[in-house]
Amino acid sequence: MALALHQRPDVRAGWLVVALISTGCVTVYQPLVGLQRPIAIDPSWSNTFAGTKLHLRCHQADGVEADVLCRNLRTAFSKQGAAVTTEVVRQPGRSAMAPNADPPQYVMDITSRRVGQSASALSAVLCIITFTIVPQVEEYSFAQDVTVRDAQGFILAQQTFHERFVESFGVGVWAVNGLLDLLVRPKEEQVTGDRFKEEFSKDLHGHLGQVLYNASVRARVMRSFEPDAPAKPAEKPKGAAP
Amino acid sequence: MRGLRALVGLLGLSGCVLDPRFLADPVVFSNRAERRSLDCTRLSQLEAFERYPGQVPAPQARTLASEDTTVLTCAPRYFGIDERPARDEAILSTLREQVGALADQARALHGREAVWHVDAFYPSLPVAQKIAVAARTTLAERGLTVSNRVPTLAAGDVAVLATLPPAEVYAAACRRSFETRVLEGNDVFLGVMIVDARETILHGGVCSEGAWRWLP
Numbered sequence: 456m457a458l459a460l461h462q463r464p465d466v467r468a469g470w471l472v473v474a475l476i477s478t479g480c481v482t483v484y485q486p487l488v489g490l491q492r493p494i495a496i497d498p499s500w501s502n503t504f505a506g507t508k509l510h511l512r513c514h515q516a517d518g519v520e521a522d523v524l525c526r527n528l529r530t531a532f533s534k535q536g537a538a539v540t541t542e543v544v545r546q547p548g549r550s551a552m553a554p555n556a557d558p559p560q561y562v563m564d565i566t567s568r569r570v571g572q573s574a575s576a577l578s579a580v581l582c583i584i585t586f587t588i589v590p591q592v593e594e595y596s597f598a599q600d601v602t603v604r605d606a607q608g609f610i611l612a613q614q615t616f617h618e619r620f621v622e623s624f625g626v627g628v629w630a631v632n633g634l635l636d637l638l639v640r641p642k643e644e645q646v647t648g649d650r651f652k653e654e655f656s657k658d659l660h661g662h663l664g665q666v667l668y669n670a671s672v673r674a675r676v677m678r679s680f681e682p683d684a685p686a687k688p689a690e691k692p693k694g695a696a697p
Numbered sequence: 698m699r700g701l702r703a704l705v706g707l708l709g710l711s712g713c714v715l716d717p718r719f720l721a722d723p724v725v726f727s728n729r730a731e732r733r734s735l736d737c738t739r740l741s742q743l744e745a746f747e748r749y750p751g752q753v754p755a756p757q758a759r760t761l762a763s764e765d766t767t768v769l770t771c772a773p774r775y776f777g778i779d780e781r782p783a784r785d786e787a788i789l790s791t792l793r794e795q796v797g798a799l800a801d802q803a804r805a806l807h808g809r810e811a812v813w814h815v816d817a818f819y820p821s822l823p824v825a826q827k828i829a830v831a832a833r834t835t836l837a838e839r840g841l842t843v844s845n846r847v848p849t850l851a852a853g854d855v856a857v858l859a860t861l862p863p864a865e866v867y868a869a870a871c872r873r874s875f876e877t878r879v880l881e882g883n884d885v886f887l888g889v890m891i892v893d894a895r896e897t898i899l900h901g902g903v904c905s906e907g908a909w910r911w912l913p
Contacts, residue, residue, distance in 0.1 A: 483732070487769075491733045492790055493783035495895045571739070571767060596739070612898070617739070619769070644729050654729075665787075665897055672896045676911055680864030 479629035488617035505536035518569030590625035603670035611670035799901035818890035871904035
């Protein structure tokens with residue numbers, strides 16, 4: 456006797472596969488401290504940091520890919536006219552910046568770290584039992600500590616930013632938001648896909664640009680508005696090869 | 698179309714109502730502008746319990762020892778992000794911290810016998826007044842003698858000063874203030890200003906005995 460269509464194991468398995476394939480994440484980004492404030496520079500202007508020599512030091516921390524951060528920031532600052540060198544500091548306090556005949560005007564240290572993560576076990580269980588119709592919700596909070604120094608090590612600017620990401624995983628939440636994005640929401644309001652990354656990167660890059668700009672103005676004031684003298688090369692450590 | 702949206706909404710809710718934590722989150726069911734208009738702070742559970750009793754449960758002893766539970770508290774901002782010009786918003790939203798740091802540096806330079814005069818130099822007059830009042834209040838809070846009088850030079854002096862670049866104008870105005878006895882004796886002037894149209898930080902300088910000094 457033939458089974459009804461919905462009772463056939465291959466059809467059931469097919470539905471399960473479809474449900475799993477269509478399951479996805481919806482991630483919402485929320486700026487918490489600093490990042491929601493407006494900035495006064497225009498990050499799309501290619502001349503903001505023309506002639507500026509910047510050394511970026513991205514410090515390795517838990518839950519963050521420092522090399523990716525450095526690479527993205529290098530691109531962002533280069534587009535604004537800065538000559539950028541980067542360095543990923545794997546061990547705290549161990550910078551590999553060598554004495555240089557052409558030292559940078561500014562050194563920007565960025566430590567991006569995960570400050571919190573929360574997930575509900577009940578939510579995970581419900582998510583599995585209901586074939587992800589009930590979403591599993593996780594929250595990640597991150598912080599970026601930024602310090603800008605001049606060539607002599609004088610601190611010109613310091614700032615900390617905080618943000619969080621709320622990630623919902625499940626077919627229900629993904630399908631609903633996918634449809635809303637497709638039919639209702641304007642592009643800047645969409646939450647599926649990588650929109651949260653674009654929004655966060657735009658905020659972070661803009662604010663880091665503003666921090667660097669503020670630092671450069673402070674350096675000018677500290678020099679009593681004298682033109683920027685070429686920085687002296689750092690002394691070679693004793694015993695170093697010529 | 699309306700029926701489809703209602704169906705979509707119901708489907709979405711069916712997945713969400715089972716997790717009250719999800720529903721209570723301020724980012725859920727809010728659009729981008731609403732998410733950005735919240736001022737959020739992360740507090741320890743003990744601090745959150747003290748501030749919001751009834752809404753946040755009391756921490757257990759084990760939690761107190763580890764202090765790894767935090768509570769995110771959010772409140773809507775008084776001003777929307779786009780209600781004021783970007784630079785004004787950026788400066789005014791950090792005014793307390795910026796002015797506090799400048800007041801601390803200025804206080805370290807002069808003794809308690811000084812009489813402080815304060816003025817702010819900012820393109821927008823209402824914002825300049827807010828900055829000046831904040832600086833006066835902060836100095837007074839630190840126990841210093843603060844005058845309400847704003848030292849004003851003669852119109853001829855101002856006309857000449859207006860032609861000078863920022864590198865010279867504050868030092869020249871300071872010198873002239875003591876020469877014309879607008880300031881004298883124990884008077885100390887704290888100027889708070891921006892020097893570049895695209896910066897969002899305040900600079901400070903102190904004028905004492907005819908000499909101008911920028912604060913680091």
